[in-house]
Amino acid sequence: MTARLSIPAPVLPAAEMAPRVLLGPGPAMVHPRVTAAMAAPLLGHLDPDFLELMDRTQHLLRYVFQTDNRLTLPISGTGSAGMEATVASMVEPGDPILVCVNGYFGSRIAEMGRRHGAEVEVIERPWGEVFSAEEVQAALRRRPAGLVAIVHAETSTGALQPLQDIVDVVHQEGALLLVDAVTSLAGIPLLVSDLGIDVVYSGTQKCIGAPPGLSPVTLGTSAETKLERRRMPVATWYLDLSIVQRYWGPERTYHHTAPISLNFALYEALRMIAEEGLEARWDRHRRNAEFLWEGLQELGLGLHVATEHRLPQLTTVLIPEGVQDAEVRTQLLREYGIEIGGGLGALKGRVWRIGLMGHSSRTENVELILGALRRIL
Amino acid sequence: MTARLSIPAPVLPAAEMAPRVLLGPGPAMVHPRVTAAMAAPLLGHLDPDFLELMDRTQHLLRYVFQTDNRLTLPISGTGSAGMEATVASMVEPGDPILVCVNGYFGSRIAEMGRRHGAEVEVIERPWGEVFSAEEVQAALRRRPAGLVAIVHAETSTGALQPLQDIVDVVHQEGALLLVDAVTSLAGIPLLVSDLGIDVVYSGTQKCIGAPPGLSPVTLGTSAETKLERRRMPVATWYLDLSIVQRYWGPERTYHHTAPISLNFALYEALRMIAEEGLEARWDRHRRNAEFLWEGLQELGLGLHVATEHRLPQLTTVLIPEGVQDAEVRTQLLREYGIEIGGGLGALKGRVWRIGLMGHSSRTENVELILGALRRIL
Numbered sequence A, B: 001m002t003a004r005l006s007i008p009a010p011v012l013p014a015a016e017m018a019p020r021v022l023l024g025p026g027p028a029m030v031h032p033r034v035t036a037a038m039a040a041p042l043l044g045h046l047d048p049d050f051l052e053l054m055d056r057t058q059h060l061l062r063y064v065f066q067t068d069n070r071l072t073l074p075i076s077g078t079g080s081a082g083m084e085a086t087v088a089s090m091v092e093p094g095d096p097i098l099v100c101v102n103g104y105f106g107s108r109i110a111e112m113g114r115r116h117g118a119e120v121e122v123i124e125r126p127w128g129e130v131f132s133a134e135e136v137q138a139a140l141r142r143r144p145a146g147l148v149a150i151v152h153a154e155t156s157t158g159a160l161q162p163l164q165d166i167v168d169v170v171h172q173e174g175a176l177l178l179v180d181a182v183t184s185l186a187g188i189p190l191l192v193s194d195l196g197i198d199v200v201y202s203g204t205q206k207c208i209g210a211p212p213g214l215s216p217v218t219l220g221t222s223a224e225t226k227l228e229r230r231r232m233p234v235a236t237w238y239l240d241l242s243i244v245q246r247y248w249g250p251e252r253t254y255h256h257t258a259p260i261s262l263n264f265a266l267y268e269a270l271r272m273i274a275e276e277g278l279e280a281r282w283d284r285h286r287r288n289a290e291f292l293w294e295g296l297q298e299l300g301l302g303l304h305v306a307t308e309h310r311l312p313q314l315t316t317v318l319i320p321e322g323v324q325d326a327e328v329r330t331q332l333l334r335e336y337g338i339e340i341g342g343g344l345g346a347l348k349g350r351v352w353r354i355g356l357m358g359h360s361s362r363t364e365n366v367e368l369i370l371g372a373l374r375r376i377l
Helices: A033-038 A048-064 A079-090 A105-115 A133-142 A164-172 A221-228 A241-248 A260-276 A278-298 A325-336 A361-375 B031-036 B049-064 B078-089 B104-115 B131-141 B165-173 B221-228 B242-250 B260-275 B280-298 B323-337 B363-376
Strands: A071-075 A096-103 A119-124 A149-150 A176-180 A199-201 A215-219 A315-320 A351-355 B071-075 B096-101 B119-124 B147-151 B176-180 B199-201 B215-219 B314-318 B349-354
Touching: A033 A260, A033 B031, A048 A071, A048 A215, A048 A260, A048 B260, A071 A079, A071 A241, A071 B078, A079 A105, A079 A119, A079 A199, A079 A215, A079 A221, A079 A241, A096 A105, A105 A119, A105 A149, A105 A176, A119 A133, A133 A149, A133 A164, A133 A260, A149 A164, A164 A176, A176 A221, A215 A221, A221 A241, A260 A278, A260 B260, A278 A315, A278 A361, A278 B314, A325 A351, A325 A361, A325 B314, B049 B071, B049 B215, B049 B260, B071 B078, B071 B221, B071 B242, B078 B104, B078 B176, B078 B199, B078 B215, B078 B221, B096 B104, B096 B131, B104 B147, B104 B176, B119 B131, B131 B147, B131 B165, B147 B165, B165 B176, B176 B363, B215 B221, B221 B242, B260 B280, B280 B314, B280 B363, B323 B349, B323 B363
Parallel strands: A096 A119, A096 A149, A149 A176, A176 A199, B096 B119, B096 B147, B147 B176, B176 B199
Antiparallel strands: A071 A215, A199 A215, A315 A351, B071 B215, B199 B215, B314 B349
């Protein structure tokens, strides 16, 4: 080898991470069973054992989504990759779409729609509130659209969007409904096929209990038909569901090298959901949230979202007057190893975000954060 | 909870994967130090410890790329995500680009260019051959282009593309050069800054020795300027380097939740490269390849690529007349636990692909595949 190196080899220590109690907006903590599964030796992405694991993963995802949708698979990227895979695959240049924005992630959907050439109309609600079916219907009557997008659990605000009436009006007006379930899936009820939602995407690092890096999506038959009948290819190749699905379908057509280890982790996390049972899991998230809300109120802290629209897995706490946002979060991290989230966008500096998702949703974690806040405030 | 489940919980066994010796086109095997690092408990993606790990990872990536490029980071997706992040970020609708196609991955770059609106011109060489600088120059003189894309190590053919003369003519003609180094990086010499290459992307699952799921990229100053001066936003939001870089830069602007565990794995794999030293690593890949080539020739097997353009980390072996491609590969997998690759595209059914990459590039693996082939053929 004659090549000479101009950049010398850095000598850097092994990563030694302090253990953390993850009570922010995600990633949540992961059960040791899941990290152990992830650390198994690799297989090839076309190995018969891996293909079998893919089939089983799809089976489990259909349980978690409560759907029999054929096109149900994990996109090889984090939640935003699933957002883009579904938005990009569902719109073509010039398509009118309606996006409901009451937080950060609604805005992101609108941004992606615009980048992929859609004529995006936005309706807005203050951050922390939710949309009524009437508002959505009125917007669709003012300007019809082929697709409506809405966030089920806004991670930036802690608001839970009721969906049933919205599905109904969207279908009445001849549109498809795309739902962001990144923070909701496996934490609160979401019965995709019963509700009749056309397109859903989620992420693995919240209530599913796996590390970040995959994004489960599911498409109903109307959405599949729309995908098949596209006039133009999706602008993004990596996130084009029409070709990704051929690797996850019986053809097994090579698309990209799947992130094998993350798929091992997802499979084990989904198995744990099936063992616990979705209903028991929803109950657990609800019980721990109520315990948290009571404790916060005893500490005199206000909650940003009205009780009836409050997400159990993500609570936005109003920062009391005179309290330094960043200082409290730094103290929690340094002295207790606890991560909570700060506010995003319109709520920056106004709220803390406390997440109780997946393996983080445990009574002992609620006791811990309440005790720490009591001492610090 | 009143919601009733229509899809029952599947009862599926834990994944029990047979151990594999991965000697295909990737993913390669991963050292236990790397999988152990990956299994560490999660941190938040804005945790100070994780931000420190990101800085160190960039430091190590600059060593592996041999560059001081500021914009050097891992994209949160597999190699094809890095391909799309760089192609999409470097082209705007209507831009003329030139893509050199002598295998499967060149075609994929051209496809992505077209999807992102570029006016793509393709020059072709038979699969297994490489391009001369004269051919590239002649094409640019026939039709000027702002960007030329070429594959350094074609995983579909086993051919190694010399780059120095090509960089020179591309720059003479006023274009930028984008190089696919998915299979080459850390396996054969690639001195990004000395060569003056403008844009490079790679993947973690080949010679870098980490699991699939991340794609390191690096951009020189001319490419950065091109990115800054775009007239239109990149069509893909998830893979838009102009916003991804703000999370990896001092601003730390939230973009997406990084795949934390894969970043742990990448950091440890990069540390192992720095410990071994790039030159020693290149030598190891070369020595094991020569051992393999000798052994294959002793078995009477022909190699598809001429010696001077043959990749050490990926060898295409001509399947002898009368031998059943798939049967041999199945036998290797079932009886020896060895994965090798079949041919792709134009070489389907005509070659096997034997990879000796990263932690798979070991003398004992060469002995094993030679012994197994001797017995089977």
